[in-house]
Amino acid sequence: MTYPIVFVPGLLCTPALYAPQIAILSAQTECIVADHTRHDSMRAIVDSILDAAPERFYLVGLSMGGYIALEMAEHAPERMEKLVLMDTSARDERPEQTASRRVLMTVAREQGMDPVIDRLLPLFIKESRLSDKALTAIVAQMARDTGVDAFIRQETAIIGRKDARPDLADITCPTLVVCGDADKLTPPELSEEIAAGIANARLEFIAGSGHMTTLEKPEAVTALLTEFLRLQ
Numbered sequence: 001m002t003y004p005i006v007f008v009p010g011l012l013c014t015p016a017l018y019a020p021q022i023a024i025l026s027a028q029t030e031c032i033v034a035d036h037t038r039h040d041s042m043r044a045i046v047d048s049i050l051d052a053a054p055e056r057f058y059l060v061g062l063s064m065g066g067y068i069a070l071e072m073a074e075h076a077p078e079r080m081e082k083l084v085l086m087d088t089s090a091r092d093e094r095p096e097q098t099a100s101r102r103v104l105m106t107v108a109r110e111q112g113m114d115p116v117i118d119r120l121l122p123l124f125i126k127e128s129r130l131s132d133k134a135l136t137a138i139v140a141q142m143a144r145d146t147g148v149d150a151f152i153r154q155e156t157a158i159i160g161r162k163d164a165r166p167d168l169a170d171i172t173c174p175t176l177v178v179c180g181d182a183d184k185l186t187p188p189e190l191s192e193e194i195a196a197g198i199a200n201a202r203l204e205f206i207a208g209s210g211h212m213t214t215l216e217k218p219e220a221v222t223a224l225l226t227e228f229l230r231l232q
Contacts, residue, residue, distance in 0.1 A: 002231060003081045004030035004054045008072075010063030010087075010212075011154050012120070012143040017062065020218030021225060028231035032057075036068060037150035042161050046071045055079060058229050062086040062214060063186065064154060070164040073171050082229060083171065086178040086221075087211050089190040090197065092163035101155045108148045116151070117143045123185045126210035138215060168197030175201040176228045180209030180216065202228070 005025060007018045015022070015033040022031045034049040045068055059080050061069030066088025073080055108116050117140045121130060129135055143151070175198045179191035188205060195203035204224055209216040225231075 002029045002229075003057050004032055005058045005060060005229070006032050006034055006049070006053050008034045008036060008049065008059070008061040008065030008068045010065050011158065012116075012146045012151060013062070013065075014142045014145050016138055016142050016145075017212070017214055018060075021214060021222045024222050025225065025229075025231060028226075029058075029229075030054075034065075034068075036064065037146060037153065040153040040156040042068065042071050042157050045157055046075055050076050050079070053079070056081055058082045058084070060084040060086070060225070061088065063088050063211065064158055066186075067158065067161050067164070070167070071162070073173075074164070074167050077170070077172065080173050083173050083175045084178065084225065084228065085175065085191075085194055087180060087183050087186050087191070087213055088194070089186045090164040090168060090194050091190070092161060093159050098159050101159055105152050105155050108151055113143050113146075113148060113151070114140075124211050125216055126180070126182045126208065129210065129216060135215060139212065165193070165197060168194060169199070171198045171201075174228075176224065177201055177203045178213060178221065178224060179203075179205055180211060180213045181205045181207055182209060183211045183213075185211040 009017045025031055036045050039045045056079055059069050066085045104116050124139055177191045177195040179188050195201040206213045206217045206220050214221050
């Protein structure tokens with residue numbers, strides 16, 4: 001049996017983050033992109049997504065979407081048929097991360113999203129792709145479409161996230177952990193940690209990709225999802 005896919009975007013990301021995958025996978029099953037922009041706590045975001053989601057589904061989360069997916073797995077494990085965690089971390093916030101986020105929140109309030117985009121792009125995509133105007137335009141447009149208010153809510157939620165590592169062992173659904181091998185923001189060792197904590201989790205690295213694997217290496221990610229979710 002095939003289930004709908006619930007995609008949860010990352011920080012400053014819109015449905016465009018998963019557009020290459022949805023273009024292919026929507027022919028096989030229903031694809032739903034969760035709204036993670038309206039609340040400033042992880043629990044409120046999780047509750048709102050679960051309220052809108054089908055009774056059972058495949059769950060895919062990248063970066064902040066992975067933080068959300070891990071909390072969804074804690075609160076409603078019986079509803080998840082399979083779980084995909086991409087370019088993310090199970091750890092809680094470090095003080096230096098919070099400090100950096102608060103600086104960006106201030107910049108956004110005072111100057112808008114463009115200087116925030118300029119600071120984050122080198123972390124979001126592989127260095128060699130910074131000259132790829134088509135790719136950087138998509139990332140920048142997602143941030144502008146998210147906007148200052150939603151960005152501040154998202155960062156506030158991320159700052160307050162819990163340490164999910166003690167709960168990894170409770171995840172029993174089939175799980176795929178994916179990470180770009182050049183991811184600077186959530187480096188490969190964080191994905192290794194997640195995969196080690198979940199029984200029988202599968203770990204895959206995407207060669208030549210930074211943090212935004214779905215956009216940097218869309219064909220590789222789509223192939224992995226198609227095979228793991230058994231949509232063909």
